[in-house]
Amino acid sequence: MDKITGAIVGLIEAVYGFLWGDLIHIPLPGGGTLPLSLLVIILIPSGIYFTIRTRFLPIRLFPDMIRATLEKSSQPQGERSDAAKEKSQGQKKRHAGKGSALSACQTLVVSTATRVGMGNLVGVVAAISAGGAGAVFWMWVTALIGSSTAFVEATLAQIYKEKDPLYGGYRGGPAYYIHKYIEEKRGGKPRRYVLLSVLFALSGLICWCGISQVISNSVASSFENAFHIPPLYTTILLVVLAAFIVLRKHATVKVLDVLVPIMAGCYFLLTVVLIALNFRQIPDVFGRIFSEAFGLRQVVAGGFGAVLMNGVKRGLFSNEAGSGSAPCAAAAANTDHPAKVGLVQALGVFIDTILICSCTAFIMLLTPASLTEGLTGMDYLQAAMDYHLGTFGVIFIAIVLWLFSFSTFLGILYYARSNVAYLFGDNWFSQTAYKVLALVMLFIGGLAAYTVVWDLGDVGVGLMTLFNIFILFPMSKKALAALRSYEDSRRVKK
DSSP states (O other), rough: OOHHHHHHHHHHHHHHHHSSSOEEEEEEEEEEEEEEEEEHHHHHHHHHHHOOOOOOOHHHHHHHHHHHHOOOOOOHHHHHHHHHHHHHHTOOOOOTTTTBOOHHHHHHHHHHHHHHHIIIIHHHHHHHHHTTTHHHHHHHHHHHHHHHEEEEEEEEHHHOOEEETHHHHHHHOOHHHHHHHHHHHHHTTTOOHHHHHHHHHHHHHHHHHHHHHHHHHHHHHHHHHHHHOOHHHHHHHHHHHHHHHTTTTSSSHHHHHHEEEEEEEHHHHHHHHHHHHTTHHHHHHHHHHHHHHHTSSSSTTTTTHHHHHHHHHHHHHOOTTTTSSSSSTTTOOOOOHHHHHHHHHHHHHIIIIIIIIIIHHHHHTSSSSHHHHTOOOOHHHHHHHHHHOOOOOOOHHHHHHHHHHHHHHHHHHHHHHHHHHHOOOOOOHHHHHHHHHHHHHHHHHOOOOOOOOHHHHHHHHHHHHHHHHHHHHHHHHHHHHHHHHHHHHHHOOO
């Protein structure tokens, strides 16, 4: 058993090294080098490319992002006609009706559950712990250029969505639009599987199992620090509550609709108040972020390369742009134009990184370095909250982490629905089996601090990004055409 475990860990670390390890070294003035990983080389240029192709969409169409988010659910004309026909015939509507499909805002809630979840606490803590204050700048850069990537992949998910016979409404995501693209390129002949789609779907399931372990591990650690509760008890409670929700057919979205706005709003307001109370230190914090972002000062984990790598890596883990996760939720939206869902998901990247992640980072960086020296992970964040709010801060962050983690787990299992269906067909057995597997991973992660847990999540999200991002380039013309169509329709209405 030890040999098997060792072999699995070795494989995970090898793939992690290939994706996130130093692939090339760029010489720097003074004799140093800038190490770049494969995914940094892929993500940054891709984000820049899509930002240019969408004509700087994150800035130019920001008001439209807000407008699309607040718009009520509306079915395409064809779907409304089908619905009316079924109603007139007295039939029960089984597929994409308003009761089962989601609004664009609801898909934002689902994707925000994972973005404004683990990434905003654990991901930011990991980035600053390993890469210093400068990592925050690169998280911002990743979010800014990633918004355009998020638009493209979410719009494609809408264009290629299909009806979901199990849950009702719609489903889709990269596995589906990759499949359609390969079919079209090979003459339109129907296929059961496409290799690239299979690889993406498997990578997603691996990633979400890894994240399940990170969730319980972080929650158990924070509760032990705050309440001195043994990890076993915290983990059991987390698993039981999660099982009660995810094993019920439609409970996930209902819970997230209530949980996400409340928890994100409370956390955001509290951190803004703390930042306002320390406003005199804000210029110093910005100075530290920008100076360390370009390696002007040595930081823990060693210079510019570590700062850039940790900022981009945790930025991706937090906002998910380009990884193909959020499109699994975006496909479920009921809308009259696919570009609207793309705009909503682009806004989600802003909400996650520019707002919530920055709040977490500032809380940590406003804490005297002498109080956090040598601390990593949740110990770092809880020490910062203890400095600002005393014992209440430690307890508050433990509860918030629990809520954020819980919403993340629910969100990733919503994502998993379409991937499981693609791989194993439309049946309740496979859907339930994956949920049980994720619950087992949730339990295991809470009982032991495995460093490989983060690696497993990073391997999964890295592979997903690898399989997704390259297909976005040839397929992006359809998303860009949808954007032009949307803008033309807006001009006509004006």
